[in-house]
Amino acid sequence: MNQPDQIYFFGTCLIDLLYPKAGLAGMALIKRQGVKVIYPANQSCCGQPAFNSGYRQEALAVARAQLNCFPNDYPIVVPSGSCAGMVKHHWPELFAGQPDESQAIAAAQRTYELTEFLVDVLKLKLKDLGQPTRIAIHTSCSARREMGIADRIDSLIAQLSNVQVVEQAHKTECCGFGGTFSIKQPDISGAMVEAKCEALLATGAESVISQDCGCLMNISGSLEHQQRELPTQHVAEFLLQRITGEGK
Amino acid sequence: MSSARDNILQRLRGNRVDLEQPEQNIPPLEAWSAEQRITRFTENQEAVHGEVHTLPADQWIDWLAKELPKRGLHQVLTGTGDTGNQLGASNIESCVFHQYDQPIESWKPELFSQIDVAITGSRCGIAETGTLVLMPDRDEPRLMSLVPPVHIALLDATKLYQSFAEVIEEERWADGLPTNTLLISGPSKTADIEQTLAYGIHGPKQLITLLLV
Amino acid sequence: MNQYQAFYQRIDKALQNDQLRRNFRSAMDGIRERRLAQFPDDRELQTLRFQAKGIRNRSLSRQAELLERLETKLTENGIQVHWAETPLQANARIHEILEAEQATSVVKGKSMVSEETDLNHYLEQRGIEVIESDLGEYILQMAQEPPSHIIVPAIHKNRFEVAELFQKFHPEQPYTDDVDELTGCARQVLRKKFAYADAGISGVNFAVAETGTLCLVENEGNGRLSTTAPRIHIAITGIEKVVEKLSDVPPLLEILTKSATGQPITTYFNMISRPRQPGEKDGPEQVHLVLLDNGRSRIRNDDELLDTLRCIRCGSCMNHCPVYVHVGGHAYGTTYPGPIGILLEPQRLGIDKVGSLTSACTLCGACGEVCPVRIPLPKLINRLRAEAVEATPGDNGVPGTGALRSRSEALIWKLWKQIYTRSRIYSAFKYLATRLRHIKPPISNGWTRYRPIPTPSSKPLSELARQQGYDDE
Known part of the structure; x- marks a missing residue:
């Protein structure tokens, strides 16, 4: 795909309410490439929380409410592997047999996770203006397995000359968030995230970067609970800071 | 009990499923030469703790005559076919040959406790x-x-196939199989305790292939 | 106690056991590494997975026909075929066979289907001695525990725990916690059992319709002994294990052993086509095959869930499951643990009995990625979650559909829907949440046990985007 003139930015409910800076950074990264970024005002959520809890009717209703936010055939860019995965892979399933099925399939087909869009479509070139730092990358399971785009965040960060990436043990293993899993199976989730934090802390990284705010919320929450110091950041914010030389 | 059969088959027919699609097959490996097959067989058997000795076809008895006493293998079980008969006639020093010529029921305890090889x-x-x-x-x-x-098993090197699939095809197994057909790759082993490999849990501790060329 | 409470108790017990968790962690790490080493070429692996899926799908599509052909062939070969719809029928049939032959002692090779029917207890209650001969299963028989893994059943025990069991049950043997010596000790003990057992019972990995052949995959040789040394051999298997042709076997065998334990092939691949023939000097006089349905044919009702039946029981899904690695197999409380257990057991036993298993999954996809027959495990587990809370269950679906629907949970999702489908309500909700962000709702749940409630931003992205001049359409 060639660089489009404009895109829709689907910020996701988590970023909307908890991590807007990550969303703004993602939009800025795209805008800097001369692409017009539209943030549809009425968007809310892809429907994933209910879909993964078995409440498919409710998930369908919420997903359907999004369809109207993206009326034109511009790419839809989502700064989250799991929400992008929901739209791309589960909307077709969710809308199967519905009158607006073809619309949902069309939306799924032009949906990109942010790092995927930056690499595959914008072919983003980055110049690192930041101070030397050492980071660990946590790639969400949805980005890694459902979307198959784990290498996109890696290749973006590999362009940053002052950033050293250190690898945590059991890198590909889930952090234990899993949406409502963390509430339905809190003890397993707690054990998983503690193990994940331990592995991340053991790397000596100065911060943890991810393309998914769900994982970050889980990991940073657990670190805070354990009173351990390890900043976490969404990849969009991290990249923007590195190429503008702003931030810490 | 026939009703269980009928019920099951009826349910299976009632729930017809059609999942058949053109099947993907792995393209066959590049054909290996006779030497390559010998090398691969040896490497792979050794990788699973098996011992392979490549010998001229007429020297296997000599090999056994040297190795059996050296390894302390005295009570030797042989079959009743050619291999067994040749061995029985061989007079290997310090070896007692037992031919498996009676049904197992008549000598099970001896088999389980007294045979070395x-x-x-x-x-x-x-x-x-x-x-x-x-x-x-x-x-x-x-x-x-x-x-x-x-x-200890004798293997004619000209009977080395490349793959299991090739054996099934070339030996026309689909036409029917005998009572028991065995694929053996290495000695008996287990990793049931702490994933630690230990050999000879039920079957042989040692598997020795005499590859006859 | 409802099923969730019981499940949470088992989970808690597992999570409190540091030794158990270390045992699983190191075992699963090792198995994962060995599996990966067998598949150096990912493209080849993906093709092999498609091939295996195709073979299994063909088997399932022709299952009735293949089972009949299998029965005909086996019967021609002199192997007796028995059919059972339920575990009880299977156990009773096996007991009848043993009783008719006055068999009072049985050695068993590893069989998960016999775990499914709880065969050992059934026979023991009827005065028959049953000895598990797989080393892992034998250890568990001494410990009186069920398997915690379908391939490496005693993986939860370390060698010291095994050593204690041997000391308790075989005080005549000197104490050792050396793995080689323990193995040697087991060899001695079990040899005696093999030497006098009347009957051997085994599972089956593939039943080949074309030639009437029962295939068993193993490393120890106990499967071969159980099926050769006693005068009767009874194999028990699920009806889905039938495959059409002998040529279907090599690809399935390859991907099974590589996926299961990271071996290019197991020590023994044992293909049994007949009982002892005239003039043959060993092997059982009688060979029986018991074909068990136990809900399997019903699973075919559902176009999506029937993929479950492709499973070849390699255990790779549990080896790669981040939940399994933390809690181990016993926490699931069912015969089959891990992702395949989460998928299979509610369909077999009912959502009303074990539907809570579906909660023990983060949908991370690790299982689906490694499944050798490409069962879309996460997708199907998520589908079962929908079945579990279905508001208007029909009668043709998964047993117990709708059993886990709770009014309070349904209400929460209804409310969620109201907020997230109406932009004015959603905006108002965000306005309140951001402006009152330092007032934490008085929620105390599982999340807050391990993490604080996250603090909303001072303004939502929707407001900030507008402020920064981004168009909204």
């Missing part, structure tokens, strides 16, 4: 996995390759 032939081999193929029969019964602590 069994020597059998084999039907063919598989290079890709380092596998011996045995088709035990009345001359070389099933337990020979299983109960004694050491199993």
